[in-house]
Amino acid sequence: MSDAAPGFRKCANVKSKKHPDAPCTAIATKGDFCIRHWKRPHRYVTLTELRNSYLTRSYLIKIRAIQTWWRKRLPLLLYKNHGPLIHCPALSQNDTEVYSMESLVNIPRLYFFSYGDSKKCLWTFDIRSLSHILSEGQHPTNPYTREPLPPQTLQKLRDRLSFLRRRKYPILYLQGDTLTPEQEWNQRVLDVFMKLEALGYLSACSWFHALTLEGHLRFYRMMFQLWNWRVGLSHQEREAIVPFHAKTTTKLFRLHPDAITTTNHTQRWWQKTNLSLIQGFITRAEEKEKQKLGALYVMMGLVHVSEEAAETYPWIVETLA
Incomplete structure (x- = not known):
């Protein structure tokens, strides 16, 4: 049974009857539990939690009051x-x-x-x-x-x-209680495109998945052009959309387009790079209006490399003409 991947909840059960002192490390695919433990769950409790559980009369009264409140509230919730x-x-x-x-x-x-x-x-x-x-x-x-x-x-x-x-x-x-690298990747892409939708741009993960290596290179170049001169953003405007975009440790574009032809990166590397780029545009600003601006620039990049995206947003295509 594989360990839970970053970004996914782990099973809340004990590892096994032989190892009640250790938590299960599988993915929680059945609510809070994995497919192995969900039918007969035995929730893992740390020793620290057990040692700090001192039950007094007043404590029990408060517990019952909370339980009563929850019993009334739960159906509506x-x-x-x-x-x-x-x-x-x-x-x-x-x-x-x-x-x-x-x-x-x-x-x-x-x-x-x-x-x-x-x-x-x-x-x-x-x-x-x-x-x-x-x-x-x-x-x-x-x-x-x-x-x-x-x-x-x-x-x-x-x-x-x-x-x-x-x-x-x-x-x-x-599939079962294991998470393949491909499933983890698909979930990450879905998370990003759900954020795009929440910002007002209905989009399909397939637009991103269907990009070839050349498509990813074109997308990166277009985003670089939009960001640096094509839209005419000032340094202050860029900083408002993507804070610390020029700082070495949080730089938005880590590779200059002129250096792309001399690199030897795989398609998966470019997929991860461009997904992180999209994520930076739509999540790093605290104000939602700035996130929406970042989402618009992402859509400008997508309509440039995806025919389906261009058909969905012809008005964005016209702005780039």
Whole structure:
């Protein structure tokens, strides 16, 4: 069983019955637990936590008060996060999950997502299936009816996906309890393109995945040109969009385009370089408006190298003409 990769939550169980003093190191693919431990979980507790657990009468009274509050609050919280069918999936119009084709009762609660459409029909999904649709750059629709998701539902979906990723839960289907390097990479690309969407630019991960080595070189050159002279940004404006962009340790462009022809880097190296470049444009500023500006420049670079991106955003193509 592989160790959990950076950016993904580890299983909360003990390693095994023989090793209750050590935590499991596998990826948490079933809520807080891995595929090996989720059916009979035994949560790992550090010795420090055990030693600091002194139960007094007043302490127990406070615990019961908190438990009572949570019992009243939990149903509303579950409804808000998972939709109207969290406790009664049998009322759903679909009886199987669209991606895995498994029964709805097998969807982990963490990934359970339901909503009502315009005809007041109720539908249930594993949120990872909807995440896959978003990763393709498609306008999110119900896979069964092709009806667009209501704006309120779409916002709830995005908020839930952001919540899961902030807590390092994977939002793509994993094979078993191991995470291959390719799956880890795909999740990283999805995280970046979800951020682009959150900033107002619907985009597909496939635009990035489909780039050839030459495409990545062209993208890098275009981004360098936009940043340094083509858009006409002053040093202060560049600093506002990407703070410390010229500092040696946090430099945005670490390679001059004139040196590209003399380098001998692989396509994977360029993929990582350009993904980090995109991430820098859309995350390093604290103000959202500056992040949106960075996202616009990223889209200018993408329409330059991707026909699908150019077809999606013809108005950006016109600005570059």
